[in-house]
Amino acid sequence: MYRIPLTVLLTMALLSAQGQRVGLVLSGGGALGMTHIGVMKALEENGIPIDYITGSSMGALVGAMYASGWSPHEIDSLFSTEQFRIMADGGIEPKFTYYFNQGSPDASLITLKLDLDTALQTSLPTNIRNPALIDYAQMVSYGPVSALAGYDMDSLFVPYRCVASDITDQRSVIFSKGDLAQAVRASMSYPFYFKPIRLDGHLMMDGGLYNNFPSDVMYDDFLPDFIIGSNVAYNSPPPSEDDLLSQLRAMMQERTSYTIQCENGVIIEPRTTTTLFDFSDPSVAIADGYAAAMARMPEILEQVGRRVVPEDVAERRRAFIARQPRMVFGDVRV
Incomplete structure (x- = not known):
């Protein structure tokens, strides 16, 4: 029988800990996803590394900000501004209203078009919130960092993935390359809240429809030693007869497994009084x-x-941000 000296065991344990890689998975969940910011604050304050991030819907938005070099404190500060509340509600800041076409006031939800030569046509709105301001804000925020990373999400401040739902082919799509703003916008296009976007001929909606907790993406793409999940979304309750959005989402959404594939990990499940669309x-x-x-x-x-x-993380963050190119608008098309 061989005896291994205690010093050798301690050295092996130390080397193992030094090489330990940690992934953070952020679920969807609308406004409840703002709890992810508090989770990241706690992790940073306690010196827990965040080496990789995957997210869906609101988790994709919060995760992309961190992966782009925003600190949890900076994300908190942005979400607390009146500008963000207006964006989340699909509004337009008063100083920008002059530049947007304003439709005639109309309280109708459904429009019925009658014509003697055609059949009855029913028109439902594709969204109840105007995404123009949030689209612009994401382009400004993520444009420089996407260029710096060479449109490769492995080269962001923290390697990152988000998921969206391709409702053309009815499958989950993983974004690992390309424009970060488009990827996040696709992932957070909650059905009938924000208008879906078309990428490469495919209509993209909220990532939570097919994968609301992309721990599988974390494991398959990054293979971390430890996974921390922040989950505020659960398989939706039965739809209500008085809630059109819940009925439509129930028809479209697949059940998600809120587990982690990694052998070692923890799932944090914040409980909050914040509701789905309350920002x-x-x-x-x-x-x-x-x-x-x-x-x-x-x-x-x-x-x-x-x-x-934490101070070392902050210094690396400052160095990363300092390398970002300046955004220049070279062409404007109306």
């Missing part, structure tokens, strides 16, 4: 996410041996 007070959801992460922190600290110094 009025992000501080509540963010605080709830922080509290949920701190409740699981002893377990995470025990299983994740590797640590990062």
Whole structure:
């Protein structure tokens, strides 16, 4: 029988911890996804590394901001602004209203077109929120970082993936390359809330329709040693007879497995009073996410041996942002 010296065992354990890679999976969930910001705050404060990020819907948005070099504090600050609330509600800032066509006031939801030569036509709106301002904001935010990364999401500040739902071919699509703004916009196109977008001839909707917790994408693409999940979405409850959106989503959505494929991992499940489309007070959801992460922190600290110094992360973040090119509008088409 061979005896391995204690010093050798300790050295092996230390080397293993130093090489430990950690992935963060962020679920969809509308405004509830703001809890992810609090989760990331808690992880950074405790020196837990975030080496990879995958997200769906709101998780894709929050994750993309972090992967682009935003700190959790900066994301918190943005979400707390009046500008973000207006964007989330599909509004337009008063100073920009002059530049947008304003339709005639119309309270109708359904339009019936009658013509003697044609059959009865019914027109339902494809969205109840105007995405123009949020589309512009994402282009400005993600354009420079996409260019810096060479449109390769492995080359962002943190390697990143998001998922969207291709309703043309009825399948989940993983974004690993291309324009980050388009990828995030596709992933967060909640049915009938934001208008879907067309990419390469395919109509893209909210990633949560087919994969609302992309832990499988995390495992398959990055193979981390440890996965931390932040989940505020569960398989939807039965649709209500008084809620058209819940009925339509129930018809389109596939059931998602809210588990992690990695042998080692933790799923944080924040509970919050924030509702699906309520972006009025992000501080509540963010605080709830922080509290949920701190409740699981002893377990995470025990299983994740590797640590990062918050000041070092902040310095790397500043260096990454400093390398981003300046955005220039070379062509405007109306």
